[in-house]
Amino acid sequence: QVQLVQSGAEVKKPGASVKVSCKASGYTFTNLYLHWVRQAPGQGLDWMGMINPSGGSTTYAQNFQGRLTMTRDTSTSTVYMELSSLRSDDTAVYYCARDPRTIAAPFDYWGQGTLVTVSS
């Protein structure tokens, strides 16, 4: 069965970086895109970016340009999301989600979420 398993919660100081992992299983990792979506406490869903695990190409949302890096390791079927220059408003739950590349490109499977807390 398809699973996306994310790394554990993180606490970081302002200005630091965080790297969250998302390990995929149950399907061919390089066939489908993976997205990252974040959710600040009590807020809605905010798309951050996506990666094509096949070639490693990425697309980032405009408001994360310059701070966000997505990478992948095909040997372990894992994608990584690294956010730098953290601020308090980066405190959120970060989700990875699979894009099955069908019509309307829905996000059909999600990781369990990783809470990142930015606090001095």
Place this chain on the structure above:
Amino acid sequence: DIQMTQSPSSLSASVGDRVTITCRASQSISNYLNWYQQKPGKAPKLLIYPASSLQSGVPSRFSGSGSGTDFTLTISSLQPEDFATYYCQQSYSTPPWTFGQGTKVEIK
């Protein structure tokens, strides 16, 4: 970027009620509209895509309709497990993939 606006932001309903949530796009998105359900502390779950097709395993009391700019999610008979927050998402003009602000369905 395409903006997605849901209404209402929250609603109170009883078990057995018929519930309708609307989602409006700032420009036409054809039928490239997806619906998700999110329960507290959990990841979102895909319910419907595109616009009207139920994801595998989703109960038939959920239905979606619409095209262009106006869409609806209907729960025909609200069940206790349906109390959650619902989000629409457009995937017509990407990037970015954009979500509505959410509709919280609470127990009356």
